[in-house]
Structures are given as structure tokens and as C-alpha cells.
Amino acid sequence: MKRFIGFIKKEFYHIFRDRRSLFILFGMPIAQILLFGFAITNEINNVDIAILNTSKDTTTEEIINRIAASKYFSIKQMVTREADIASVFEKGNVKAVLNFERNFSKNLIKENKATIQIITDATDPNTANTITNYVNAILQHYQKELNKDVHVAYQIIPQTRMVYNPELKSVYMFVPGVMTIILMLVSAMMTSISITREKELGTMEILLVSPLKPFQVIIGKVIPYIFLSIINAIVIVMLSIFILNMPIQGSLLLLGLESVLFIITSLALGILISTISATQQTAMMISLMGLMLPVILLSGFIFPISSMPMPLQILSNIIPAKWFIIILKAIMLKGVGLEFIWKETLILLGMTVFFIALSVKKYKIRLE
Amino acid sequence: MSHDEVIKVEGLTKMFGDFAAVNAISFEVKKGEIFGFLGANGAGKTTAMKMLIGISHPSSGRATVAGFDVYTQAEDIKKNIGYMSQKFALYDDLTVKENINFFGGIYGLTRKRIKEKSEALIQELGLENVANQLVGALPLGWKQKLSFSVSLFHDPKIVFLDEPTGGVDPITRRQFWEMIYKAAHQGTTIFVTTHYMDEAEYCDRVSIMVNGKIEALDTPKKLKEQFQAESMNDVFLKLARG
Numbered sequence: 001m002k003r004f005i006g007f008i009k010k011e012f013y014h015i016f017r018d019r020r021s022l023f024i025l026f027g028m029p030i031a032q033i034l035l036f037g038f039a040i041t042n043e044i045n046n047v048d049i050a051i052l053n054t055s056k057d058t059t060t061e062e063i064i065n066r067i068a069a070s071k072y073f074s075i076k077q078m079v080t081r082e083a084d085i086a087s088v089f090e091k092g093n094v095k096a097v098l099n100f101e102r103n104f105s106k107n108l109i110k111e112n113k114a115t116i117q118i119i120t121d122a123t124d125p126n127t128a129n130t131i132t133n134y135v136n137a138i139l140q141h142y143q144k145e146l147n148k149d150v151h152v153a154y155q156i157i158p159q160t161r162m163v164y165n166p167e168l169k170s171v172y173m174f175v176p177g178v179m180t181i182i183l184m185l186v187s188a189m190m191t192s193i194s195i196t197r198e199k200e201l202g203t204m205e206i207l208l209v210s211p212l213k214p215f216q217v218i219i220g221k222v223i224p225y226i227f228l229s230i231i232n233a234i235v236i237v238m239l240s241i242f243i244l245n246m247p248i249q250g251s252l253l254l255l256g257l258e259s260v261l262f263i264i265t266s267l268a269l270g271i272l273i274s275t276i277s278a279t280q281q282t283a284m285m286i287s288l289m290g291l292m293l294p295v296i297l298l299s300g301f302i303f304p305i306s307s308m309p310m311p312l313q314i315l316s317n318i319i320p321a322k323w324f325i326i327i328l329k330a331i332m333l334k335g336v337g338l339e340f341i342w343k344e345t346l347i348l349l350g351m352t353v354f355f356i357a358l359s360v361k362k363y364k365i366r367l368e
Numbered sequence: 369m370s371h372d373e374v375i376k377v378e379g380l381t382k383m384f385g386d387f388a389a390v391n392a393i394s395f396e397v398k399k400g401e402i403f404g405f406l407g408a409n410g411a412g413k414t415t416a417m418k419m420l421i422g423i424s425h426p427s428s429g430r431a432t433v434a435g436f437d438v439y440t441q442a443e444d445i446k447k448n449i450g451y452m453s454q455k456f457a458l459y460d461d462l463t464v465k466e467n468i469n470f471f472g473g474i475y476g477l478t479r480k481r482i483k484e485k486s487e488a489l490i491q492e493l494g495l496e497n498v499a500n501q502l503v504g505a506l507p508l509g510w511k512q513k514l515s516f517s518v519s520l521f522h523d524p525k526i527v528f529l530d531e532p533t534g535g536v537d538p539i540t541r542r543q544f545w546e547m548i549y550k551a552a553h554q555g556t557t558i559f560v561t562t563h564y565m566d567e568a569e570y571c572d573r574v575s576i577m578v579n580g581k582i583e584a585l586d587t588p589k590k591l592k593e594q595f596q597a598e599s600m601n602d603v604f605l606k607l608a609r610g
């Protein structure tokens with residue numbers, strides 16, 4: 001046990017004295033999350049919008065005036081035909097189009113209600129949401145004033161429609177992907193590099209000639225990275241909650257346990273990579289090409305798996321990250337419990353056991 | 369006396385594919401001896417040593433080290449030996465003290481014992497002023513001496529040194545050999561490879577390896593007589609010419 005503590009201490013010296021390691025370990029996750037933080041804004045200012053007003057009556061003019069007067073919006077153009085809306089968005093000049101229904105005032109007076117369509121460009125779903133909320137607020141305010149001195153309740157009914165990204169794939173959806181990549185990077189790449197580094201320097205030989213058993217050497221090298229990965233996972237989740245205001249719907253405990261499982265999967269992969277590479281450079285290349293690339297391309301992080309060609313969809317199943325991303329999304333965004341993700345968890349567990357067994361076997365062979 | 373032999377090797381062979389890097393070598397090393405394992409670059413010295421210290425499996429032949437079999441008792445061998453590899457192998461990003469503590473620790477020495485021994489060692493090597501500096505900043509000669517001391521730190525019965533003086537200046541080499549003598553005096557068996565033939569004169573007995581085979585084995589004095597040579601270098605040249 002004492003030998004182990006010494007070993008782990010030494011590993012931490014290596015990590016904390018190497019700027020590159022420190023950067024990958026702590027700089028990267030924070031930078032990534034903050035980048036996403038900038039992409040998410042909950043405030044809007046002078047957003048360009050267009051208006052389609054076929055009614056041209058007093059009520060619609062009044063509403064338009066109010067919108068124009070607010071500091072949130074600036075009316076960039078007036079659209080004359082419904083058919084033109086699509087092209088307005090295509091040009092990318094405006095973020096939203098407000099479409100008043102025909103005979104707005106008349107409907108309001110006759111039926112006590114009138115409809116306005118709020119069409120937003122949801123490529124940036126957060127902004128789209130905010131725009132909708134702000135327009136709604138203005139409408140409600142106006143409606144209240146309208147109803148102040150009359151006994152009938154006029155109702156202005158907003159109808160929301162999104163273009164480009166109707167299922168509202170929000171920036172939040174990227175958090176699970178980013179978290180997966182970072183954990184993979186830290187666990188697999190850093191471990192494989194740190195093990196091959198000892199091989200390259202020749203210190204691995206010295207360790208293997210010592211009374212330490214090979215598996216003790218490996219565990220000693222891996223434990224610090226388990227700690228650091230867990231800390232990283234915590235940092236990412238905290239940043240998501242407090243900086244991105246991302247609500248974590250599910251159980252934090254479950255999230256933690258699943259993360260530890262994935263960290264162990266990645267570490268096993270890292271050990272496996274270190275057994276097949278002789279230099280740090282090779283280890284890094286294999287980690288990047290063999291792990292990061294498939295994770296980015298095939299895990300559903302950027303390209304939805306459902307829209308991939310069939311062979312790639314099948315291939316994506318052997319990527320542990322795919323399953324972890326599904327698990328993360330389920331816990332973070334949908335808030336479901338283990339009863340909905342036990343299958344994915346089992347698959348990940350199976351993969352982990354397989355990789356550990358394989359790397360133990362490979363490691364033995366390397367020593368011959 | 370047979371129990372005097374701490375290393376016994378018989379027909380030890382290592383094949384890399386069809387190529388015999390070590391070709392059926394046999395020799396014995398006695399307790400407390402300085403055994404020089406000579407040969408040109410590529411002769412197979414490192415390969416032979418790795419089989420003896422339990423990190424490479426022999427293709428055939430037999431060998432025991434400190435009474436333990438290299439095939440089946442590698443773990444016991446490891447407890448009884450020290451090893452200094454051909455590559456400088458301390459951690460450059462750890463200080464002198466941290467390196468000593470770490471290597472002392474993995475050999476299971478108690479913290480108290482490590483502290484006592486490391487203070488004595490730092491003093492002996494004259495490293496007091498740099499004890500808290502990173503090893504990477506030290507000159508090569510100091511590193512080599514430190515590396516040697518670390519391989520002896522846990523008082524092994526036998527120490528294996530693979531080209532310990534490679535690349536260092538003649539004065540440091542001389543000092544290095546003094547350290548080797550001192551360790552031998554204290555009863556440690558020294559198994560040392562080198563391709564500097566002049567260093568052979570410092571050994572009790574030497575073997576000369578050529579292309580994986582041991583071509584000569586005796587005391588330097590007898591070898592010079594046998595080959596009617598002035599120096600070990602001449603012996604080697606005569607051997608190489610065949």
C-alpha cells in the first residue's frame with residue numbers, strides 16, 4: 001500500500017510539472033464549456049425581424065409600433081406575401097418574422113380573439129426561444145391595456161413556429177458530447193501517453209525489474225487519472241449548471257456512477273493503446289485517430305446517428321462513447337432513471353470488461 | 369564451491385525470428401565478483417542481460433540468478449537484484465530526493481530507512497546543493513552516478529549495469545569505477561556490460577561476446593597471455609579478426 005502511495009505521488013508530480021498535461025486536464029474542459037457558454041445568451045438586443053401585415057389596421061399598427069419601440073427588436077423589413085417568408089429567412093437577414101392574420105382587428109372585435117404567428121430561426125434555439133418570449137411579453141402587455149376599460153376579454157393568440165431546427169436541438173444537447181470527449185481525452189489519451197512515456201524514457205523497464213508486479217505498475221499509473229477524470233466530470237457538470245444554467249433533470253448520483261463507468265472504459269482503452277504503441281507520439285496519434293475521430297463523427301455528437309448511412313449506423317454501435325452519450329442525454333436532458341438506460345449501461349459495462357481483459361492479456365505478451 | 373555461483377547460465381539463447389541475438393551462451397559468475405560482459409555494439413549484451421533480470425523470456429537454455437530460475441521465479445529474482453539500464457532512466461521531472469524516495473519506496477524500504485540512506489547517499493555523491501533540483505538539470509556524469517546509486521539503494525545481492533559509463537568523460541568514468549569497486553567490496557556481485565575494452569582491465573573476469581556468442585572468458589591477465597596481447601583492446605581486435 002505504501003508503495004502505491006509513493007507511486008501515485010510521483011504520477012501527480014509528472015502531471016503538475018507538465019504544462020501540456022495541465023492544459024489538457026483543466027484548461028480544455030473549462031475552455032470548451034465557456035465557449036458554449038458564450039454561444040448561449042439569454043439576452044437579446046436589437047434583433048432584426050421582419051413583419052408580414054396583411055391587415056394594416058389600427059391594432060396591428062399599434063402592436064408594430066410597440067415592437068419597434070422596444071430596444072430588443074428592430075424591424076428590418078416588411079414582407080408582403082406569405083410566400084416570401086422562406087426567402088427572408090434564407091437570406092439570413094432576420095431572426096424572426098411576425099405574421100398577423102388577415103383581418104386582425106376585425107377578428108379581435110367580432111370573435112374576441114386574433115392570432116399572430118411568431119416564426120423564428122431556430123438554428124440558434126436559445127435566441128429563438130428568447131425572441132418568442134419577448135414578443136409574447138409585449139403582446140400580453142398590450143392585451144392587458146386593451147382589456148383595461150372593456151368588459152369583454154380580447155385575446156391575442158401567439159402561435160410559435162420554428163424554422164430550420166424544429167426539434168430545438170439546443171446547445172444543451174452538446175454538453176453530453178463535450179463531456180464525453182473530455183473524459184475520453186483525459187482518461188484514454190493521457191493514460192496512454194503517460195504509460196508510453198515511461199516506455200520511451202526506459203523507466204518502465206526499471207519499474208518492471210523492481211518487485212512491483214506489472215499490474216501494480218499499471219494500476220499505479222491509472223489511479224491518478226481516475227481521480228482527475230472524476231474531478232473533471234464534476235467541473236463540467238458544475239459549469240453546465242452554474243454557467244450555462246443547464247438544468248440537470250435526472251439523478252446526480254446516477255450521473256456520477258455512469259461517468260465513473262465510462263472513465264474506466266476509457267482508461268482500459270488507454271492502457272490498450274499504450275500496449276500497442278512504442279512512443280508517446282504514436283499513442284497520441286492512435287488516441288486522436290482511433291478514439292476522438294470516431295467519437296466526434298460516429299457517436300451522434302455532431303451528426304445524428306439516424307441520418308447516417310446504414311453501415312455507419314451499425315459501426316457506431318461498437319463505439320463506447322455512443323452509449324455514454326445516450327446515457328448522459330437521458331439523465332441530463334430527459335431526467336430518466338436507470339430503468340430506462342440499463343441496456344446502454346450493460347453494453348458499456350460489457351465493453352469495459354472486454355477492454356480490461358484484452359489489455360491485461362496484451363500487457364502480459366509485451367513483457368515476453 | 370557450487371553455491372558460490374550467483375549466476376549460472378547454460379546454453380542461453382534468444383531468437384528474434386530466425387536471428388539469434390544471443391546464441392547458446394554459458395558462463396558462471398561468483399559471489400562478490402566484478403564480471404565484465406564485453407562486446408561491440410549489437411553483440412547481444414543487453415538482450416542477454418534482459419533475460420537474466422526477468423524481463424525477457426529466453427528462447428532456450430537454462431539460467432539461474434541468485435539461485436532462482438529465470439523461467440519460473442522471475443519475481444524472486446527481482447527482489448534480489450538491482451538494475452541500471454543502458455538508457456538513463458531516472459525521472460527528469462522529479463528532484464534528486466524525489467527520485468531516491470520513489471525508487472526506495474517501490475522496493476518496499478520504510479520511510480525512516482529511506483530518509484537515513486538518502487541523506488548519506490546525497491552526501492557521499494556531493495549532491496547536497498542540488499538535492500531539491502530536478503534531475504533533468506544535472507550534468508550527465510552526475511545523473512549516471514545517481515542512477516547507479518539508486519540501483520544499489522535497496523542493497524541487492526547482484527547489480528546489473530548495462531553500459532553504465534556510456535557517453536561520460538574519462539574522469540567521471542574513473543570515479544564510476546571507484547564506486548563499482550566499493551560496492552563489490554561490500555559484497556555485491558557486479559555484472560557489467562561495456563564496449564570500452566580498457567574498462568575490462570578493471571574487472572575480475574571478463575567474457576567477450578561476438579555476434580551473440582561468447583568467444584572468450586577469463587581474467588584479463590590470462591586473456592592477454594592467451595592472445596599474446598598488450599591490452600584488452602588488442603585481445604578484442606585479435607578476436608574480431610578471428
Ligand SMILES: Nc1ncnc2c1ncn2[C@@H]1O[C@H](COP(=O)(O)OP(=O)(O)O)[C@@H](O)[C@H]1O
Pocket residue numbers: 384389407408409410411412413414415416
Ligand atoms: N526486440 C528486438 N527485436 C529484434 N531484434 C532485436 C531486438 N532487440 C535487439 N535486437 C537485435 O539483437 C542484436 C543484439 O542487440 P543488443 O542486445 O541490444 O546488443 P548490445 O547490447 O550488445 O549492443 C542487435 O542486432 C539488435 O538489433
Ligand SMILES: [Mg+2]
Pocket residue numbers: 413414415454530531
Ligand atoms: Mg546494449
